[in-house]
Amino acid sequence: MPVLQPIPQNEGVTGRERHLARLASDQFFSLWSYPGLTRPAKRGITKELADLAVIFGDDMVLFSDKDIAWPTHPDVGVAWSRWYREAVVASAIQLWGAAHYLRGASPAVYLDARCEVPFPLPVISSCTRIHLVAVAANSVSPARDYFCEIGGPGSSGTLMHAFGVPEVVEGKRPFMVGDLDPKKPYVHVLDEESLDRLLSELGTIGDFIHYLTEKEAAVRSGRLVMYAGEEDLLAFYLQESLPSGFGQLPFAQGRLVEGASVTIPEGEWRTYANSPAYKVRARMRQRARDWYELINPFSAAVLNAQTGEANDTPLDMHEVTLRVAASENLASRARLGTAFVEKYESVPEGIRTSRAAVSLSQPGRLYLFVFVPWLRQKVTYEKYREFRLAMMHAYATVAPLKFPGLTELIVIGAQTQDETGTRSETMIYAKYEGPVSAEQIAEARELMASESILSDMPVQALRANTAQISLPRRYTRNEPCPCGSLKKNKKCCNVSGARYRKIYAGTIG
Template sequence: MNKPVNDSEEFVYQICHKSFLSLWSYANPRGKNFKELCDILIVCEPDIIIISVKDIKLTDSGNIEVDWQRWLRKAIEGSVDQIYGAEKRIKSTSHVIRSDGIQGLPFPSLDVQRIHRIAIALGGDDKVPIQFGDFGKGFVHVFDKISFEIILQELDTITDFVQYLLDKENLYNSGKQTAFEGSEEDLLGYYLQNGRSFPENFDVIIVGSDIWSEIVKKPEYKRKKEADKESYAWDKLIEIISQDVLSNDLEFGSTLEKSELVLRTMARESRFMRRMLGKYFSEFMDLAAQEKTESRVLISQQLNTVYVFLVKPHGEDRQHRIAELGGRCFIMRGLQQNYKTVIGIATERYQPGQGFSFDLTYLHQESWTSENQKQLEYVQKEFGWFESPQQKSVHEDEYPAN
């Protein structure tokens, strides 16, 4: 079973599972000789997040310096050793091995993989100054319970979270000074206030103790969180299809790796982009249920990807549905030549009490030839797909105005 072994790991795993979704989240994966590799592992190419969790009770010997050092040694240094060991093993391993011994996703190749190291130090009761940085074999981010929960609730996609980690590493590797009056969540607040970046021209950054608490009170922040609710329709779509993939319920030869390529692209959309994708996908499914449309195209400029959605009546032959989905994806690759990747998702028209299935298509084509254009024109004429598509451009602010 892919389940954590104790309450502390369960706490961290549930947060990771919600943010990074089930297909890419592993609890207690196995390493050499079936020993535990690390506590939590996230693999979403090109990123690998190695997480070690330590829950060490802060003792009270009467000497606070001694107590702090003892806690730091057990809670942080122990995690750092596990993380570095896991990283070394990963670099010589082809696939994730789940806690139940079943093979999971392949690790990204060495030439593209980006490894992020995270230690979660619990039990310090927010009394011990947290240390982070390069402990000898690469930068390790260290979070306590409060900061980890806040950051993963705010940056709850692989893209948003990893970008914060990278920007934070760059900040500290630059050698610039940062003075902490507050906590990690205040650094996150400073980052968000500056347009998801850290300023380059400065001598010292002073991170105040009330930055985060002030941000969450702002009306524009509350409007953003309200608007983001629509984005979770996208998460739900990914999760529903992922469960079919993990239970091997997709038909017609879909493998874990082929299906994951489609879902990984969807999962690498930021929260802001998911807001628009989720909104217009939900709108499309409502219209399809009323038999007012059967196909819609959504374009993600963030990932330079075109999404083609197709809904057909219950009982329609799956092979025909897959063929139509592939044909529509091919046409859109030709009609939108600035976008080289097209993802297709087909399902049934929603009917209360009826089940549903999914078919997936992934098309990536670097160039578009004259022969491709002839094929496109033939298919369009033969089947009428996207002959006169209605186009609509929308604008949305991450922090909506009143």
């Protein structure tokens, strides 16, 4: 009997739950996104853990999505108070209960409502970081009406966030939320519009978790006192780009003059959406989709136990390999996806070749794309797959000699294009610890000589990438375009304008 078995998944009960599940699957991959996981409760009763759980290595994101209709009371203060209790506070209570259970002794999590099918992957460890997200729907339209009435047209209608104000936490300030309980795990409160924008703009599980972590640090440090809408905070975060391709909230790490704080006003998103930086980001999202389309079939195959001969490989080995590839952020995916597709489309028929691409987000991680033709007139598909896998292992053996500082390697073996139009890919993962032994060096050199494995590749030491993804300066026409296309700036986005300045309530030191 094969080791790998299908993993059944719930679709969600309500329309909102199904929408949340589709969003997560489309951005985070189905292999790590699970609607309606359950846990045992008292007296044999089962209980839903969360509306959606994204379990990705040492990070877990729990979502509670409340679809509470907006009350019809004529007093907006009364309507807000009632909706706030049912939509926001109730979600927080559910999420705190789930986090408390998971931090308890030997928590058990199941795929089905009867708690009969155990969750097949590790759920919690001492290293797990739990992120809590409350999604409260149906407030955007009444909020837009309310803010336009008191401040004029132009409000987005997304929830405002203010911290350190007791009346906000008590639900006495319409359409304002804060840190619901500083003594408990932080709960990120999002309306439905903010959720959709965050997932689509951030685009990857790595970017989403990094954003949540930065925001929690900024709030709990006391330095972020207010932001007008989630989209405005997101715009701030995306423009403060790190060399790794992630955004940041620099004040979250203490880069503020003593006693200063930050308020982010409404309009930050509108300004950013019309900037050169956003143009680059939009192109980057398009290019990163190639990486998603490459990885997603692997995720689906493992989830459905349809990996062919690899069904004899344990689930945890499949999962860790795919998780490494899926952990790349948007900037890194854009470059990796472009590098793979560009090479795939240019390989002559019947030729074996390869291409190396470095991860932007993880120093020391390398990808090798190995393109191997299937000579149908000479070998069966099974023999071809065996040969391709052997070639992939050969590249993994030679790689440490060619890339000093290599710590992680993903090799993707791909069938080259031919007249049939068919394609297939295989993926392996290798981790390197310590110096290369004399025996390994000898084997690698033999492969370089006998099979021409990376024999023409110059030695390239891997180090932290210093590419800048945001636009803090003007780009010249002949520089590589920052969107990840691998083309010159003048032949791609052709960006030149400097990033606009931000408005701070305090002063960045």
